[in-house]
Amino acid sequence: xxxxxxxxxxxxxxxxxxxxxxxxxxxxxxxxxxxxxxxxxxxxxxxxxxxxxxxxxxxxxxxxxxxxxxxxxxxxxxxxxxxxxxxxxxxxxxxxxxxxxxxxxxxxxxxxxxxxxxxxxxxxxxxxxxxxxxxxxxxxxxxxxxxxxxxxxxxxxxxxxxxxxxxxxxxxxxxxxxxxxxxxxxxxxxxxxxxxxxxxxxxxxxxxxxxxxxxxxxxxxxxxxxxxxxxxxxxxxxxxxxxxxxxxxxxxxxxxxxxxxxxxxxxxxxxxxxxxxxxxxxxxxxxxxxxxxxxxxxxxxxx
Numbered sequence: 005x006x007x008x009x010x011x012x013x014x015x016x017x018x019x020x021x022x023x024x025x026x027x028x029x030x031x032x033x034x035x036x037x038x039x040x041x042x043x044x045x046x047x048x049x050x051x052x053x054x055x056x057x058x059x060x061x062x063x064x065x066x067x068x069x070x071x072x073x074x075x076x077x078x079x080x081x082x083x084x085x086x087x088x089x090x091x092x093x094x095x096x097x098x099x100x101x102x103x104x105x106x107x108x109x110x111x112x113x114x115x116x117x118x119x120x121x122x123x124x125x126x127x128x129x130x131x132x133x134x135x136x137x138x139x140x141x142x143x144x145x146x147x148x149x150x151x152x153x154x155x156x157x158x159x160x161x162x163x164x165x166x167x168x169x170x171x172x173x174x175x176x177x178x179x180x181x182x183x184x185x186x187x188x189x190x191x192x193x194x195x196x197x198x199x200x201x202x203x204x205x206x207x208x209x210x211x212x213x214x215x216x217x218x219x220x221x222x223x224x225x226x227x228x229x230x231x232x233x234x235x236x237x238x239x240x241x242x243x244x245x246x247x248x249x250x251x252x253x254x255x256x257x258x259x260x261x262x263x264x265x266x267x268x269x270x271x272x273x274x275x276x277x278x279x280x281x282x283x284x285x286x287x288x289x290x291x292x293x294x295x296x297x298x299x300x301x302x303x304x305x306x307x
Contacts, residue, residue: 012122013296015202019209033210040204045117046171048197052133053175054185061131062180071138074254079116079142082241082262083150087112089232089240097225099283102155106279107225109154110287111233114264116143118204123299127256135257137172144169156277212289222286229266229287234298238263242302256306263302265291 022028028036063070068077090108099107117140124132148163163169178185241262245255267273270284 012205015205016209019206020213023210023213028210030214033207036203036207040200040207042167044197044200044203046167047193048200049137049168050171050175051190051193051197052137053172054178056131056134057176057179059180069251069254071135071253075135075138075257076142078254078258079139080146082258083112083143083146085240086237089236093228093232097228099225102278103280103283105154106274106283107229109151109279110229110266110270110284113147113151113267115267116140116261116264118208119264120260121201123260128253135253139257139261141172152277155274155279222283225283226286226290230291230294233266233291234294238302242305259302259306263299265295
C-alpha cells in the first residue's frame with residue numbers, strides 16, 4: 005500500500021512539474037483530460053466489467069451484500085453522508101451563497117475514480133478496478149443529479165449516457181451473460197485502458213499546478229473541510245463497517261472511498277457549472293496532500 009501510494013504521488017508530482025515548466029501546456033492538459041474521460045476510462049471500464057463481472061463476482065445471490073448492488077448503494081450513502089457532514093460544519097465556516105454550496109459539494113463528492121483505482125488494485129488485484137467502477141455507478145448517478153442541482157441549479161441527466169456509463173452498461177451485460185469478447189479486441193482495449201491510470205495521475209498534478217491556492221483568506225473553511233472530509237467522513241464509515249461487520253469487498257471499498265480527498269479537478273467543475281474556484285483549488289490541494297497520511301491510517305486500522 006505504502007509503495008503504491010508513493011508511486012501515486014510521484015506521478016502527480018511529475019504532472020505538476022511538467023505543467024509548471026510548460027512542457028505540458030494548459031490546452032494539452034485539457035485535451036488529455038478529455039481523452040482520459042471520453043476514451044481511455046471507458047475502455048478500462050469495459051474491459052474490467054466484461055472480463056470480471058461474472059455472476060460469481062457480482063454476488064447476485066447475496067443481494068445488497070454483493071458488489072453489483074452493494075457498491076452503488078454504498079456510493080450513494082457515502083456521498084449523502086459527506087453532504088450531511090458538510091451542512092453540519094457549514095455554520096462554522098462563515099461562508100455564504102455559492103461559496104457555502106461549494107463547501108458542501110466538495111465534501112459530498114470525493115475523488116472516486118482517478119485516485120482509488122490504483123489503491124483498490126493494490127488491495128483486491130484486478131478485481132479492484134471492477135469494484136471502483138461499480139462504486140462509480142452510484143456516485144455518478146448522484147453527482148449528475150444532486151451534485152449538479154447543488155452547483156448549477158438543475159440536474160444534468162444527459163451525462164448518465166456518457167461513454168464511461170455506456171461502457172459500464174455494455175460490459176456488465178456481456179460479463180453477466182457470459183458472452184466472450186474476441187481476444188484481439190479485448191487486447192486492444194486493455195492496452196488503451198491501461199494508459200488511463202498513469203495519464204490521469206499526471207493530469208491531476210497538471211491541474212493542481214494551475215490552481216490558485218489561497219490559505220490566508222480561506223484558512224477556516226479549508227481547515228474544516230480537511231477535518232470533515234479526511235477524518236470525520238472516513239471515521240464514521242470505518243465505525244459503521246466495524247459495527248455492522250460489512251463483508252469484503254464492501255467494507256474495505258467503503259472505507260477506501262470515504263477516505264478519498266476532494267476532486268483534484270474540482271476547480272474545473274465549479275468553473276464550468278458554478279461555484280467558487282478558489283475554495284475548490286485550495287481544498288483539493290490540501291486534502292490530496294493529507295491523503296498521504298490519512299488513507300494508510302484508515303486502511304491499516306481496517307486490518
